[in-house]
């Protein structure tokens with residue numbers, strides 16, 4: 297069992313804070329995302345505490361979980377937002393986050409998105425190529441504005457994580473190469489509607505070893521020195537997100553304090569405000585997917601399957617990254633069996649666990665897929681004609697519906 301205070305058993309029933317998950321299933325149906333607001337707040341505070349001695353600004357990376365209530369809960373703690381598209385910017389603004397606390401990333405921003413960001417008045421646009429810088433200048437010039445820009449550097453550091461979530465390596469599409477920096481600095485000298493205010497990196501996600509951050513931060517510090525030498529007044533120093541969480545109790549994440557211990561001494565006296573963009577760290581363990589066992593079956597070679605009503609359409613991580621999620625029966629049983637927990641989608645990759653021990657729960661009982669709060673609901677889809685599930689937020693003994701379950705009408709509403 298994951299060591300989280302926010303999902304725990306009480307009298308043999310799994311609860312979120314003090315609310316029984318079986319009662320939530322009864323009230324809202326399944327599959328259902330259940331998020332603990334106190335977990336979000338507690339993760340945010342532990343992050344802030346770790347970096348308290350550093351002048352910094354934490355921008356929650358909305359891509360991990362863009363539910364308005366999640367954004368709002370973190371914003372109420374003081375967080376800004378890192379958004380990756382016009383849609384995420386819209387969500388952050390809609391959640392009440394002031395534009396001057398929003399930074400915008402994205403390797404392929406359209407001119408419409410750049411215009412939306414500039415007219416909204418976001419704090420920074422993070423640019424990833426020469427062509428994008430020219431586009432930002434063009435749009436800013438049409439609007440009669442000077443765009444505040446950070447350049448995302450590709451530090452060519454290959455962080456050890458799943459290959460699909462490493463982003464700071466020069467074979468990946470992200471960021472500006474060292475070799476291009478001369479041209480980039482020249483652009484800022486010649487294009488009148490760009491102002492270079494920050495340097496940025498993001499080397500990947502779920503990174504356990506702080507040394508990768510150290511190596512990449514050193515490269516960013518070298519760029520800071522060059523930029524200052526050329527007369528640029530760099531205010532923002534963005535080290536990205538990627539801080540790890542525990543999905544598998546056998547593989548506990550490195551505590552955030554270990555990252556702080558390494559990074560603070562490197563940057564504290566550099567005259568910059570450090571930006572962090574944690575996503576997963578804040579939300580992953582704040583939510584579970586509550587799902588009902590539709591059927592159990594045992595095949596001719598004796599393999600057991602639990603077929604549940606949630607699947608890869610709600611949580612694609614196991615299919616995409618072979619990621620580990622703990623799955624628990626909501627009502628405790630004395631006996632366990634080894635089984636696959638699979639969804640109803642027509643893909644063999646539609647599974648939550650394979651050949652793992654699980655309580656011997658019966659058809660109709662409930663399971664909880666833990667650690668589903670990051671890159672879960674945001675990656676959900678209507679594949680197989682599935683309806684996106686409802687979402688609730690729990691705070692102590694209070695329960696709020698934060699997203700209604702989709703309907704069949706919504707499945708076809710945009711089709712003509």
Ligand SMILES: Cc1ncc(COP(=O)(O)O)c(C=O)c1O
Pocket residue numbers: 357359360378401498500501502536537538539573574575576577670
């Ligand atoms: C630019 C950027 N910042 C922050 C994040 C958040 O990463 P994580 O959820 O691992 O903290 C991502 C994730 O892909 C990203 O691309």
